[in-house]
Amino acid sequence: MSKKQYAFYPGCSSQKGASASNFLTSIGVMCEKLDIQLNEIPDWNCCGASIGYGEGGELPRLVLSARNLALAERELPGQEMVSVCPACWLSSRETVDRLHESESLLAETNEALKEAGLTLKNEVKQRHMVEVLIEDIGWEGMKKPVVKPLEGLKFAGYVGCQTNRPFGIAGESFENPQYLDKMVEMVGAEPVKYDQKVTCCGGALAFSEPDKSQAQIRQIVESAYDHGADMIVTPCQLCQANVEIYQSEINKKKGTKFNMPVVYYSQLMTVAYGGDAKQAGLDGQLIRAEQLEKIASKK
């Protein structure tokens, strides 16, 4: 089978030593097993994330994404652009849509891009990694490399916000998307019923409004416990970080005893595909996913 090639936008949190670097480790191993080749967009920049609007406004924020699109057009022509980060994907897709809708905005964007020696035709299709998996690889294709089914493990599939809204994965509902549960089943584990599937973790406001965000996170973790989950699984870096990192804070303030591992879908797949704990980035967990480590270390 020939490799499928994509222009890859890893995003800031996936970089070495950054908060989701272990996610990218597992993405790399997962893609190798699935014959997906990710060609990193040279010199990509930050998308502005969800909080960039405050100071950045509209056009400066859009040109940040436009620069990445223009680089992909020039350096990796003909390739669709793939993001693993919901915020990166959302910003890029929003920029593509807006610049398609308004010729004047595209003209202004190009005026700004010229300062960085770039022009944008706006021809690059935006994909989320989950879309690539479902639409290009397919459920059968994803299942094929499974050599170690994650039997007996129960996962609460926490989709969160930005992978799900406003664009979402094609064919899924905003209120009750199914694909993450299907992924859990695909790797041989059990998805639990989970009523906080699309609840917001507070996003960037985890920094600025810690109490309000931690109230959200508490619900998200508590419900996973209530439904008998061993772990939470998510496609989102900020969801992962917020829901994992602040459990100890909530324990301190509220007397709870949360200790719920929060992992990425790509970590489940890497382990199920026979990868070891390091390849799955399990050494990057603050709350160790011991059950997954155990399966990963089995010969």
Place this chain on the structure above:
Amino acid sequence: MTATYKNDFLKEVEANVEDGQWVKMCMQCGVCAGSCPLGPHWQHSPQKIFMMIRAGKREEVLTSDSMWMCTSCYNCIVRCPRKLPITHIMHGLANYAHRLGLAPKGQPTREIAKLFWDNIVKTGRVNELKFSLAMYFKDGFGQGVKNAMAMQGIGLGLMKAKRLNPMEMLGGHTCKDKGGIHKMIAKAREIEDRRKGLSGH
């Protein structure tokens, strides 16, 4: 005496706020208010903000800290029966109020939004260590040390897991064409300010 209807502020919002032209489409159903994860903490829900704009309450809207409660979850957008891009309008209003200097001073999300933008524009990529420290120390040195101490366990845990790199203090990840990015952002800001009649600062 009857009050005369003035729609000056609505016109201002339509002209200067991102997606502001949608404001008059709101039919006041309140689904946005009920869908927001931080709904109970909004002084005025989006529904109310839209009505206040139409009622010409410029001062109350632009000085409100409501819009700064938006977590960018996009629940309101997907549920709005009139398909208003509510999240973007809230972001647009927050940014407009911020740029006019009317947004509440010390509003924590306003402050971190500025810290974040300044952080990413510097090198083209987020420096997570410098961003965390800037947040801790935004209220002065004493408070910063206190904040940093309180989060010490988490910080060390992240470092041990190789998800926070102390070496980022010395520069960290960066785009090669920082200079081009700086010029590009400056130009974009200049164009936007010209369009909105804002003076650059």
